[in-house]
Amino acid sequence: DTAVSQTPKYLVTQMGNDKSIKCEQNLGHDTMYWYKQDSKKFLKIMFSYNNKELIINETVPNRFSPKSPDKAHLNLHINSLELGDSAVYFCASSYGDTQYFGPGTRLTVL
Amino acid sequence: AQSVTQPDIHITVSEGASLELRCNYSYGATPYLFWYVQSPGQGLQLLLKYFSGDTLVQGIKGFEAEFKRSQSSFNLRKPSVHWSDAAEYFCAVGGNSGGSNYKLTFGKGTLLTVNP
Numbered sequence: 001d002t003a004v005s006q007t008p009k010y011l012v013t014q015m016g017n018d019k020s021i022k023c024e025q026n027l028g029h030d031t032m033y034w035y036k037q038d039s040k041k042f043l044k045i046m047f048s049y050n051n052k053e054l055i056i057n058e059t060v061p062n063r064f065s066p067k068s069p070d071k072a073h074l075n076l077h078i079n080s081l082e083l084g085d086s087a088v089y090f091c092a093s094s095y096g097d098t099q100y101f102g103p104g105t106r107l108t109v110l
Numbered sequence: 111a112q113s114v115t116q117p118d119i120h121i122t123v124s125e126g127a128s129l130e131l132r133c134n135y136s137y138g139a140t141p142y143l144f145w146y147v148q149s150p151g152q153g154l155q156l157l158l159k160y161f162s163g164d165t166l167v168q169g170i171k172g173f174e175a176e177f178k179r180s181q182s183s184f185n186l187r188k189p190s191v192h193w194s195d196a197a198e199y200f201c202a203v204g205g206n207s208g209g210s211n212y213k214l215t216f217g218k219g220t221l222l223t224v225n226p
Contacts, residue, residue: 004153040218041148041198041218041219042216042218042219043154043200043216043219044216045213045214045215048213056213090153090154097142097159097161097204098144098156098159099156099214100156101146101153101154101155102153103152103153104152104153
């Protein structure tokens with residue numbers, strides 16, 4: 001019954017590795033988002049996709065590449081991970097004005 | 111550019127006391143305003159939202175917020191706080207960036223501690 005789900009919940013990896021975070025929503029929404037929450041709890045939008053098309057890209061390094069295979073999924077792939085990428089990443093979806101968030105993925109880069 | 115300021119980083123109240131969390135926004139047009147709550151280790155849950163109409167909006171868990179255009183504020187209130195309300199609270203302002211995309215800008219959050 002989970003509306004917006006993310007996997008994995010925790011991800012610990014070494015610098016320089018490539019990793020992916022998956023997001024799925026079963027709400028029938030046509031827009032999905034990725035947010036990054038830093039160690040001070042500040043939330044900032046990274047990307048937004050509408051019907052599999054990239055709409056918002058907030059000057060995120062090109063090491064981050066979102067991929068939307070269909071309307072229900074928006075995955076985030078990160079190349080060459082850096083220490084500064086350590087954060088909690090939230091996926092969200094919306095149909096119209098209200099966004100619904102997933103539980104988050106805590107990424108730790110060692 | 112849109113922005114949100116939550117002046118209080120941390121607030122402590124006693125259980126049963128009233129609560130007001132402050133939020134000020136900057137937005138060029140009529141704002142869409144939201145309050146979200148994040149419990150430890152959890153995602154964000156929508157408490158309430160304002161788009162238009164009645165400036166006093168009711169949300170879940172007994173919360174309400176009042177939109178005051180003259181003060182660019184959208185403060186969150188609850189008359190009697192419960193221990194389970196301890197969490198981080200985020201105010202956000204949004205606007206339509208095309209189609210059904212609504213870009214949300216969040217404040218830095220207010221951590222609420224509830225004393226027994």
